[in-house]
Amino acid sequence: MLNDEKSLNFIEEIIEEDIRNEKHAGKVLTRFPPEPNGYLHIGHAKSIVLNFGLAQKYNGRTNLRFDDTNPVTEETEYVESIKNDIKWLGFRWAEELYTSDYFETLYAFAVKLIEKGLAYVDDSSSEEIAAFKGTPTEPGKPTPYRDRSVAENLRLFAEMRDGKYPDGDKVLRAKIDLASPNMHLRDPLLYRIKHAHHHRTGNKWRIYPMYDFAHGQSDSIENITHSICTLEFVPHRPLYDWLIDQLEIFPSKQYEFARLNLNYTVMSKRKLLQLVNEKYVDGWDDPRMPTISGLRRRGYTPASIRNFCERIGVAKRENIIDVGLLEFCIREDLNQTAWRRMAVLDPVKLVITNYPAGQTETLTGENNPEAEGGEGERSIPFSSELWIEREDFMENPPKKFFRLAPGLMVRLKHAYIIKCEDVVKDAAGNITEIHCTYLPESKSGEDTSGIKVKGTIHWVSVPHAKTVEVRLYDRLFNVENPAAETDFKSTINPDSLQIIKNAYAEPDLLHAVPGKGYQFIRKGYFTLDSKTTTADKLVFNRTVTLRDTWAKELRKE
Structure with missing residues (x-):
């Protein structure tokens, strides 16, 4: 026994039984066969993790095979994006292959079927073919071309290859069972x-070749031992087996598992392409898209996506996964890996009146208190003028308000305890400055004041602050199952993106790099945008909030 049977999914059970019986000489060879007609999404990630993970677990290999049999919709751009996504997720394929590599072999397979009297050229239109097929309760009828001779079918099929006929004029069909x-x-x-x-x-x-013809034969050519598909291919399996049997080629076997369905998300490539083409999103890698490139740009990590795919498991029955689980996985990962930084998104100025004007001191803060050793420290400049969040001050606070208000004290993160003394307002009555005093003996790590406060707020020194753009991303759709709506685009969340042009960040964020996660203290997890950031403008994308705000809203309802 290779593993504890209780912990195995049904595909692992099949593989371990095959290994025990020395089927395929005990070897495991899987494949990931995307069609290069769009970018990969989180559903593909599940298939990638499954196929590559099985090969890794059983000392096997996984091929990357592009199912490039429809030239109208396929592009090299998609091929490259798929390869980048798989590498980013942490996997390496044994061989990079293309169904187009096998076009000559597949053509020869089709000729063999014709020669055996198991395939024929049909001149019927698509509408006529559909009508002659019958219904699930009524058998089909042969078209006038079903009984063509082998010689005539071979000639016509060769002429089809030579380009003698226009699109749609003829097709090659298998001759199996119309009833x-x-x-x-x-x-x-x-x-x-x-x-x-x-x-x-x-x-x-x-x-x-059609997918049903190219799929199994390509598997067989590569000696794929376990061809893993999603459940919609269950009714295709008899044809998969029939073709392999009639062609007398390597007996690859197809197994099906439940595809990934996420709420508040659409997974159809056709619908995702609509969002891109109609400018509802900023391309395939828009951080609101469920594409792997979109998730990467938003700040998701390979580990979080792999963890998510492993948590949802491998099932035989369709179900819908709560996108909150995906968000939980990235929070769990970033809590351990993201460096803490301070940024103020809705600023109001705070002036410490008893701190020497023009003086600057350097404070320190751990990069990540959740990591062993804190992953080092960074320097934080402090001065008499600070930016704080507008929501952290209330002139007339309710009970149990533990932030800043007239006469109340709070601690400035990594710094001192301050007390609000006064506010300055403009002619319209808007607060423009908050005046406070500080306790010099209350410095974090050296506090001898003896005073305990319940609130701690973050801040950024005004003369040292760096202006950054912050993009607050939320779920793209307002309903749980947008794909079920008559017009799925009508359910787009109008608040899925909020852009803050002038937020203030501590200067250490000048060293931020795309792909690195940062926790903006008390505001959420962010990453530097890889697409729009320039030397003159830093743009940060919110990966996820610190807590599941959607669950909170649902509880209110």
């Missing part, structure tokens, strides 16, 4: 004509 209760076995399409430029083979091919 089968499984509609996928009622003479499925194997090849269609497409006069389109392919991103790798150029204009060499005028016919392209």
